[in-house]
Amino acid sequence: NDSIWTRDYGPWFIFDGENQLGIVNHTYNRPYRPNDNLVPLYFGQQQGIPVYSHSMYHTGGNYMTDGSHISSSTRLVYSEASSANGMSNAEVDALMAQYYGVENYAVLDYIESGGIHHIDTWAKFLDEENVLVKSVWSSHHTYTALEQRATLLASLPSSTGRPYNVHRVYCYPISGGSPASYTNSIILNNHIYVPFFGNSGYDQDALDAYREAAPGYEVSGYYYSGFISDDALHCRTKGIMDAGMLRVGHIPVFDDQEGTVTIIADIQAHSGGSITQSVVVYRHNGGEWNEISLVSNNRGSFEAVIPSPEESGTCQYYIAVQDDTGRTAGMPRTQPAATYSFNHTVNLSAVDSSQMPENVQLKSNFPNPFNPSTTFTFSLAYEGEAELSLLDARGRLVRVLTSGVHGAGDHSIHWDGKDAQGRSLPSGVYLYRLRAAGLQYTRTATLIK
Structure with a gap:
């Protein structure tokens, strides 16, 4: 070299x-x-x-x-x-x-007129929804630009459809008056390696910032006298990918939920081996942990259903997977040290689609998976109020497809894959929910682009 x-x-x-x-x-x-x-x-x-x-x-x-x-x-x-x-x-x-x-x-855009203009000197993806951005003192010439970039990133949609969570790490002035570059770190498996610049107080603050933004990771600091504002640990290292990695993809549930909650995961054993374990581990209100198996939904993903709680409160969960090579993976990636959580309330009126009374039926959409459009069909035995809505995988309302009094019989509703503002939606699993006859019924539809 x-x-x-x-x-x-x-x-x-x-x-x-x-x-x-x-x-x-x-x-x-x-x-x-x-x-x-x-x-x-x-x-x-x-x-x-x-x-x-x-x-x-x-x-x-x-x-x-x-x-x-x-x-x-x-x-x-x-x-x-x-x-x-x-x-x-x-x-x-x-x-x-x-x-x-x-x-x-x-x-x-650049944060300053000079320099090497590398993004790793001031920003760092921590995962699909979290990004770390450098923070400097207000009199430094990059201060305004960094604040603008942080605001911009916080407004952009991540791959989950939610905006990025932007975390900040203060980078104090080092030799020559330039900011330290704590964002110039490297993540390998469940370990984050952070460059140290020689001030024990600010170095410790940087470790704390990472631990808060990326819970469950082991975070270590490494000092070298030659690290500078635009050249530190990330610049000089490169991780090597595992050709047989076990990869788990999942859009976490954070929004308030009621009744049963479907957890969806994508699992890929690049080793070509078999999956020997795939479970969702959950608990309600700090109680005992329970396991439920993730089962193929025959659409390329795996699903498990967390049951409705006996009492409303907080649900914590994580996904754990293992293949026959001994590789393990999960979501969050640092599980079980880290978990996801959401407010979970009892829903006495919700019923499973497979147990619908005969006076209401919500049928599978066709085609499914689909691109770019699909059709939903529901049946009412009697005239009455009915609402068919689209929600994303986190349970947030995307679009109301129809609402009002509907006559008895079959009703078909076409969806063009767009939200209420007419914007095309990304690939993913969406929920379509029918509220009718005082109950609600939910199924999933998969948009693939």
């Missing part, structure tokens, strides 16, 4: 359309370091991992991804692709989709 900045030129990992591990090799934006640019090719040869190369200029320090098809960089990527490759912004976005599976590429 030519330099120590492994992050910038090291291999970027993807799973291809066959769920096999691959490396995507960008053209390192330092053409005067030709050996660095070859490292991903040699690493792929050594490890037996296929390498897919493209000519667009990029750099690893200016890239962060949530692993769920959303990624972010500063506009350096557009600038260099334009000058070095003659590419438009739209062509950059298209390449990121084609090679990396990025469906939403959030390209942000």
Whole structure:
């Protein structure tokens, strides 16, 4: 190699359309370091991992991804692709989709006029919904820009459909008056490694900020006298992906719920092995933990139903999965040290769709899964009030499809995959709920794009 900045030129990992591990090799934006640019090719040869190369200029320090098809960089990527490759912004976005599976590429403005403009010097994805952003003192020239970026990120939808939770870490002035770069950390499995800059008080504050923003992780600090504002631990390291990883995807339930609650997870054993355990572990109001199995719903996901509580209160839960290679995974990723929780109330009026009385029927939508539209059908034995609503996987209202007095007989309602404001919705599992005859009935519909 030519330099120590492994992050910038090291291999970027993807799973291809066959769920096999691959490396995507960008053209390192330092053409005067030709050996660095070859490292991903040699690493792929050594490890037996296929390498897919493209000519667009990029750099690893200016890239962060949530692993769920959303990624972010500063506009350096557009600038260099334009000058070095003659590419438009739209062509950059298209390449990121084609090679990396990025469906939403959030390209942000710089925080200062000079410097290397790498996003890892001031921001860090912690998971699909949480991002850490540098905070500096009010007289520093990047203060206003950082506050604006933090506000912008908090307004953007994450892959779950909810806005990002933006956490802040104060970066005090180090030598030369530049801010420390506590966001320049690295996450490996359930461990977060944070750069230390030599002030024990501020270093400890940074550890506390990570522990609050990413509960359950082991958080450690590492001091090196050569760390500076735009070059610390993340810049000099690169994690290596496990080709046989066990991956669990799940959109957590946080909103208030009543009655039974369906937990949906995507499980992929990239080892090709079998799943030996897949459970939701839950408890109500601090009581005993209970396990329920996640069962395939024949639509590519797994489901388990947390029953209605005996008394309204707080429900805590987590997902735990194991395959026959001994790999384990779950959600939250640091379970059982961390759990999800929501307010859970008793719903005496709700009944399961399979137990509907004959005077009301909510049928399966068709097609399902669907893209871009589907049709819902329900039947009423008698004329009366009925409301059919769409909710997201967290139980938030997306759109009321019909409401009012409906006659006896069958009623078919077409849905175009858009919310109440006419915006196209992302892929995911949605709930459609019928309220009629004093009861409510719920089924799931899967939108795939």
